[in-house]
Amino acid sequence: MRYTQLRSFHAVAEAGSVTAAAAVLHVSQPTLTTQIRALEQHYAVELFVRTGGRLHLTEAGRHLQRLAQRMFSDEAEARHFLLESQELRTGRLRLGAVSPFHATAMLIAFHARYPGIEISVSVGNSKSVLQDLLEFRTDVAILAYAESDDRLWVSQYSKDPIVAFAHKDHPLFRPERTGIRIAELHGEAMVAREVGSNTRRATEAAMVQAGVRPHVVMEIGSREAVREAVASGVGIGVVSNAEHMPDPRTRWLPFLDVEIYNYAHIVCLQDRRNSRMIGAFIDIACAKNTCPP
Numbered sequence: 001m002r003y004t005q006l007r008s009f010h011a012v013a014e015a016g017s018v019t020a021a022a023a024v025l026h027v028s029q030p031t032l033t034t035q036i037r038a039l040e041q042h043y044a045v046e047l048f049v050r051t052g053g054r055l056h057l058t059e060a061g062r063h064l065q066r067l068a069q070r071m072f073s074d075e076a077e078a079r080h081f082l083l084e085s086q087e088l089r090t091g092r093l094r095l096g097a098v099s100p101f102h103a104t105a106m107l108i109a110f111h112a113r114y115p116g117i118e119i120s121v122s123v124g125n126s127k128s129v130l131q132d133l134l135e136f137r138t139d140v141a142i143l144a145y146a147e148s149d150d151r152l153w154v155s156q157y158s159k160d161p162i163v164a165f166a167h168k169d170h171p172l173f174r175p176e177r178t179g180i181r182i183a184e185l186h187g188e189a190m191v192a193r194e195v196g197s198n199t200r201r202a203t204e205a206a207m208v209q210a211g212v213r214p215h216v217v218m219e220i221g222s223r224e225a226v227r228e229a230v231a232s233g234v235g236i237g238v239v240s241n242a243e244h245m246p247d248p249r250t251r252w253l254p255f256l257d258v259e260i261y262n263y264a265h266i267v268c269l270q271d272r273r274n275s276r277m278i279g280a281f282i283d284i285a286c287a288k289n290t291c292p293p
Contacts, residue, residue: 001039008035009047010068013057086276092118093277096129096138098198099223101243102158102264103142106285113284117277125196125221133267139278141267144198153273155266155286160242162203162260165252167233172253179256182210189235190214194221199262203238206260 011021012032022029040047047061057065081090093110097103100123107119122132126143133141134151146154164180166173172184185207193200207214217235220226223243230237231249240262244252266285268278 001042002035005035005039006068006071008032009039009061009064010072012036012048012055013061013065013068017055088114088277088280089116091116091277092120093140093281094138095119095121095140095142095281096132097121097123097142098126098129098144099123099142099243099264101240106142106157106266106281109284109287110281114280125194126198127196130267133269139268139272139275140281143265143267144263145201146265146267151270153268153270155282157264157266157285158242160240160262160264161254162199162238162262163241163244163252163254164236164238165244165250166230166236168249168251169233170236170251172236173251175251177253180253181256182206182212182258185214185236186212188214189217191218191220191226191229191235191237192216193223193226194219197221199238199240202260202262206255206258210258 008021008025008027008031011025012018015021015024018029018032022032025032036047045060046058047064048055049058050056095103095107100121103121107121110117111119122129122138124132126145129138129141129143130146132138142157146152164185172180172188214236218229220229223239226237227239227245227247227250229235231247238260239252241252241254243262266282268282272278273282
């Protein structure tokens, strides 16, 4: 059975006449008649009864019409879905992030431009977020650190200084102080993020270079939990300046003698960089930043 034969049958069955169906399909009446007769002859079935110059569906014709209606309805729905997806009026964007801070700002802007797109966000450490991207469980990742990998397209989104913070009564964080030197952390009790955290990696690299050995008394895999431990006086913490949340129990100070940064990178698979939805997200996220093509 050819698609054109079934389409011709369906048009005639719906319109009630060959003349009306021909006008709908923009084909000649003989073409429609030939298509329907070929269908009837091939399957040795009568689909229409022709009496008094009018066409009437047979029982077999009515059954085929119901099947054809479902088929062409599904086809129309599929076409509508593809058109909606092409214009980003429907679909789903899956994003993985090591921190909701930068991701939230990007997603708000994306949602404002494409409100019909569903958005899901999963938060984890760098390793798990990258693994989800490589295994197609997410479409885009927001990572603090991305190693060179030919499979990945990477663009730096932001660069924020890392600052130190502690309980407001900590002797190194007296109100009159405007900054802290990295050597002052030597031997100090510190609350650290888990191994693999970019904040910890960048800070430890700076301390190693300066010969500083702090006393890590607590290691926590949550930015919020680190903040609470520091606010409770457990020890000194470090955090990206952009992610530091004001708390009357704590004070924060910039480093005076070293520059330690936390980065945010937009990452996707090279093979998917030109995907309509991923490309639209990157364009919006990079609107105020310089991103590679």
